[in-house]
Amino acid sequence: MNDTYDLRMGESHIEVHKFRGGAIVAATIIALFLQTSVPVHFPKFAILDLPLLITIYFGLSRRNPSTGLLLGMMIGLLQDSLSGPTVPIGLYGIAKTIIGYLASSIGARLDTEHPIARFALTVLFFGVHQGVVVLTRRLLLAQPEPWFNLHLAIGAAVNAVVGVFLFMLLDRLRKN
Amino acid sequence: MLLDAMVAIPSRHKSLVLLIGVVVLQVLFLAVQIRRDSQGRLIRVWTVGAVTPFERAGASGVGGIRGVWNHYFALQHTSRDNERLVQENAELKLQLVQLQNKADEADRLAKLLNFRQSHQNVPMLGARVIGASADSATQTIFLDRGERDGIRRNMGVITPDGVVGKVSESYRDTAQVLLLTDKDSGVGAMLAASRIQSPVGGVGEPLLAMKYVANDDTVAIGERVVTSGMDRIFPRDLPVGTVAQIKDGNPFKQIRLKPAANLESLEDVIVLLTLQPLDLTKSEKEAGSASSGPTSETAKKDSPVPAKTAKP
Numbered sequence: 243m244n245d246t247y248d249l250r251m252g253e254s255h256i257e258v259h260k261f262r263g264g265a266i267v268a269a270t271i272i273a274l275f276l277q278t279s280v281p282v283h284f285p286k287f288a289i290l291d292l293p294l295l296i297t298i299y300f301g302l303s304r305r306n307p308s309t310g311l312l313l314g315m316m317i318g319l320l321q322d323s324l325s326g327p328t329v330p331i332g333l334y335g336i337a338k339t340i341i342g343y344l345a346s347s348i349g350a351r352l353d354t355e356h357p358i359a360r361f362a363l364t365v366l367f368f369g370v371h372q373g374v375v376v377l378t379r380r381l382l383l384a385q386p387e388p389w390f391n392l393h394l395a396i397g398a399a400v401n402a403v404v405g406v407f408l409f410m411l412l413d414r415l416r417k418n
Numbered sequence: 419m420l421l422d423a424m425v426a427i428p429s430r431h432k433s434l435v436l437l438i439g440v441v442v443l444q445v446l447f448l449a450v451q452i453r454r455d456s457q458g459r460l461i462r463v464w465t466v467g468a469v470t471p472f473e474r475a476g477a478s479g480v481g482g483i484r485g486v487w488n489h490y491f492a493l494q495h496t497s498r499d500n501e502r503l504v505q506e507n508a509e510l511k512l513q514l515v516q517l518q519n520k521a522d523e524a525d526r527l528a529k530l531l532n533f534r535q536s537h538q539n540v541p542m543l544g545a546r547v548i549g550a551s552a553d554s555a556t557q558t559i560f561l562d563r564g565e566r567d568g569i570r571r572n573m574g575v576i577t578p579d580g581v582v583g584k585v586s587e588s589y590r591d592t593a594q595v596l597l598l599t600d601k602d603s604g605v606g607a608m609l610a611a612s613r614i615q616s617p618v619g620g621v622g623e624p625l626l627a628m629k630y631v632a633n634d635d636t637v638a639i640g641e642r643v644v645t646s647g648m649d650r651i652f653p654r655d656l657p658v659g660t661v662a663q664i665k666d667g668n669p670f671k672q673i674r675l676k677p678a679a680n681l682e683s684l685e686d687v688i689v690l691l692t693l694q695p696l697d698l699t700k701s702e703k704e705a706g707s708a709s710s711g712p713t714s715e716t717a718k719k720d721s722p723v724p725a726k727t728a729k730p
Contacts, residue, residue: 271472275472279472283484306433307433307434307436307437308432308433308436311433311436311437311440312436312440315440315444319444319461320465322461323461323464323465324465330448330451330452331447331448331451331461332444332445332447332448332451333448335444336441336444336445336448339437339440339441339444340437340441343433343434343437346433347433378448382445382448382449382452383448383452
C-alpha cells in the first residue's frame with residue numbers, strides 16, 4: 243500500500259499523507275481531553291481550540307474533502323457533547339464540518355507544509371469557524387454574539403502560533 | 419434512489435454535496451433540539467461517558483504531577499520564602515520584645531508621672547536604677563542621680579507602688595540606695611486597717627519583717643501595711659507591703675510582708691528630695707480639692723481610725 247501518493251492537479255502535484263493506524267483517533271481524543279481538562283487548572287488554556295487545530299491539520303494533510311468534512315463533523319459533534327448546556331449539539335459540528343471541507347479542499351490545491359502558510363491558514367480558518375458559529379447562533383439559536391473582538395483576534399493569533407508547532411508535532415505521526 | 423443520485427453527481431462535486439447534506443442534517447438536528455427543547459442527551463451521555471474516565475484519570479494525574487512538582491521540584495521559592503520568613507519572624511520577635519519593653523517603660527513612667535502630679539508640692543526626683551550591689555549579702559542599688567541632683571543620705575526612695583528604701587550614700591553623679599529588704603534597713607510602718615504601728619525591716623530575704631506586733635493584736639493575711647511617718651524619712655500612708663505570713667511568737671507575732679514595690683526588678687524610682695518630714699496627705703488633699711471629688715486615697719487618709727502605737 244502506498245503511504246503517500248501524488249494528487250495531480252494540472253501541472254502541480256501535491257503529496258497526500260497517510261498516518262499511522264489510530265493516529266487520527268488518538269489525536270482527536272487527546273485534543274478533546276486536553277480541551278476539557280487543562281482549563282480546569284490553567285483557565286487561560288481555554289483560548290486554544292485544539293479540536294479546531296486537529297480538524298485543520300488533518301484536513302490539510304489528507305486533502306480529501308469528504309473525509310475532511312466527516313472528520314470535522316465528528317470532532318465538532320464530540321466537542322458539542324462536551325460543551326455546556328447553551329451549546330446545542332451541532333453548533334460546532336456544523337462549523338467544523340465546513341472547516342474540514344475547506345481545509346481539505348485548500349490542502350488539495352496549495353502546498354500547506356510551510357509554517358507561514360500554516361499560520362496564515364490557521365488564522366483564516368479560525369475566523370471562518372468563528373463566523374460560522376456566530377452565524378449559527380444568531381440565525382438558528384437567536385443568541386446574540388459578537389462577530390469578532392480583540393479576544394478573538396488574540397485567540398486567532400495564539401491558535402495560529404500553537405498550530406504551527408502542533409502541526410510539526412503531528413507531522414511525526416505520518417507514515418514515511 | 420439517493421445512491422443513484424449520488425452516482426449521477428460528478429466526483430468533484432460529491433464532497434460538496436456531502437458537505438451540504440451533512441450541514442443540513444446538523445441544522446435539522448439543531449432545529450429539533452430547539453423545538454423539543456432537548457439537548458441531544460443521548461449523544462452527550464455517550465460522549466461524556468467516554469471522556470469522563472480520561473478526565474478523571476487526567477485530573478488525578480495532573481493533581482499528582484502538580485503535587486510532586488510543588489512539593490519536590492518547585493521548592494526553590496519555598497526554601498527562599500522559608501528563609502525569609504524565619505528571618506522576618508526573628509526580627510518581629512525582637513521588635514515585639516522591644517515594643518513590650520517600651521510599653522512597660524511607658525507604663526512605669528506614666529505611673530511615676532501620675533504620682534508626681536498628684537504630689538506636686540513634694541520635691542521629688544525621678545531616677546533610673548543603673549546597678550546593684552556587688553555582693554549578695556547586702557540589698558542595695560545604684561541610681562543615675564547623685565549629689566549634683568540634690569540627693570543626700572537618708573532621703574527616701576519610693577515607687578508609685580510603695581516604699582523602696584533610703585539613700586545610704588550619695589555621690590556626685592550617683593547614689594546608693596539601701597533596699598527595704600536589707601537586714602540593716604527599716605521603715606516606720608503601721609497596719610492600714612488597725613493603725614497598729616511597728617517598724618518594718620528586711621531580713622535579707624524577699625519578704626519583710628514586721629517586728630513588734632503583740633500576739634493579742636488582730637492581724638489578717640493580706641492586710642495592707644503603710645508608712646507611719648514616725649521615722650521622719652517617709653511620709654505617712656505610703657504602701658509598704660501586705661501581710662503574707664503570720665505566726666505567733668514570743669512575745670511578738672512573727673509577721674512577714676510582701677513588699678508593695680517590686681524590689682527584685684526595679685528600673686525607675688522616685689527620690690524624695692527632702693530630709694524634712696513630709697505630709698503627702700496635705701499635698702494629696704490639695705490635689706484632690708482641684709479634682710471633682712475625694713479619691714480613695716484621700717478617703718483613706720481622712721480615716722477616723724486613730725493611729726495606735728505597737729506595744730513593745
